[in-house]
Amino acid sequence: MFKTLPGFRDFYPEDCALRNHLFQIWRKTAQSFSFKEYDGPILESLDLFKQKSGDEIVSQLFAFEDQGGRAVALRPEMTPSLARMIGARANALKRPIKWFTIEENFRYERKQKGRLRSFYQFNADIFGEPGAGADAEIIAVLIHSLCVMGLNSDDFVIRVSDRHLWVLYLQSLGLEEEAVSAVLGLVDKMERMPREVLLEKLVPYFNDASEDFLVKVETLTQIRELADLNSFFKAHVAAGELADAVNERLDAWDALIQRLDGMGMKSFIRIDLGIVRGLAYYTGFVFEAFDIQGEHRAIAGGGRYDHLVKKLGGPDMPAVGFAMGDVVIKDLLEEKGLLPTYIQAPDVYVVLGGDEVLSAALQQIQALRLAGYSVDYPIKRVGFGKQFKAANESGARWAAVFGEEEVSQGQVKLKNLASGEETEIPLNRLVEALRELDES
């Protein structure tokens, strides 16, 4: 027997039902926020990904040469394709551009808990709006989708940070561009690194002031209140150009929190400058969703990336977005018992009395199907008892009993499988009767 390739999954009907459940929530959420759905190709030119992420990315891609000698790769993420699509029509698209997609990605890396080689992602992005209102809207989409899944503020938290604020702060300490990104990289790893090791790695940038810097960073990353954030920067950044820029950021923070508070989502937000995200291209707010217990890797992540569209050959285009994978969220929902069962069930299961009723039954089955109902019935002859058992196990709400007695009187018996209640209905009124019963 062949097996699935490492990191790839088979989706048996119950897995597929689950996947559809997730996809439906994602799609409905995006539509509630009036995002438009788009899609792009699974296979792209290898250069597209190199340009965004550098040559090192190639070892983590499913990359190969096609029959025409082109260097191509399965997409590891949607953003480059999206940036290309947006760039190509930037002038013709009404702002703000609110788009989402649900797509499969492929990454050639070692399989791990919460991480596979093939996975699905929900992406939502807003282009053309630089203000914090767009960031708030994106974060709201993320929170809303998690809430619709049945999670609440006891289950997850959105840790929000600010790349731009970090850069300004490090610049105010006199660091040059290269040193800024190196130090940010260290801040990103702070949680997972012993303090002494971290201190050692800071020395090339701060020399004797390393300990002092680390203490400040520890203070900063522990700040959870807007007011504390304000006073920290008032105390640590001297007045001047940089301080003006910092104040602008603090205003943006204020706007962000106010908007989320307005939507009743403030309790999901945790100010946490410890989040940096590895990506160099983030330019403003960055955020990640985590389960409260911290047992899983990030559920979702995103942020503002105002320069990426231009970098990939488009016009200047501010952008903010996030992505949520299907793997971690599925694990979390499973753990919380929030995954529904019986998602692929017919509406009606037809119970057949014998050969004499078959044609009358098939006629009604077809009428029900035309009316939009999902209908199943036993394909081979089976005893009544077995049929009710099958009806029950199918998950159907209704059993439609086409017995010889009923059919000979032009009737059919509808049985509510949950309550056991039975009603006789004229054959030619079956569709209407079902509709009425479902509504009542």
Next chain:
RNA sequence: GUGGCUAUAGCUCAGUUGGUUAGAGCACUGGUUUGUGGUACCAGGGGUCGCCGGUUCAAAUCCGGUUAGCCACCCCA
């Protein structure tokens, strides 16, 4: 890419110091049941014990290799 642990039926697992034809529960199929479901009872199908090699009269069991999975590290768009 590095290290540790694991691999027996679709699933969860048992399998004695190496010893006949490798077992259980769940699931699946059929029956008890030609007009009423979740229960019960009976029967059945399903495994080259991950794969390759070695030791042995004899290997699921011992040894080596390999592949896959889990955990940690690295990475994480």
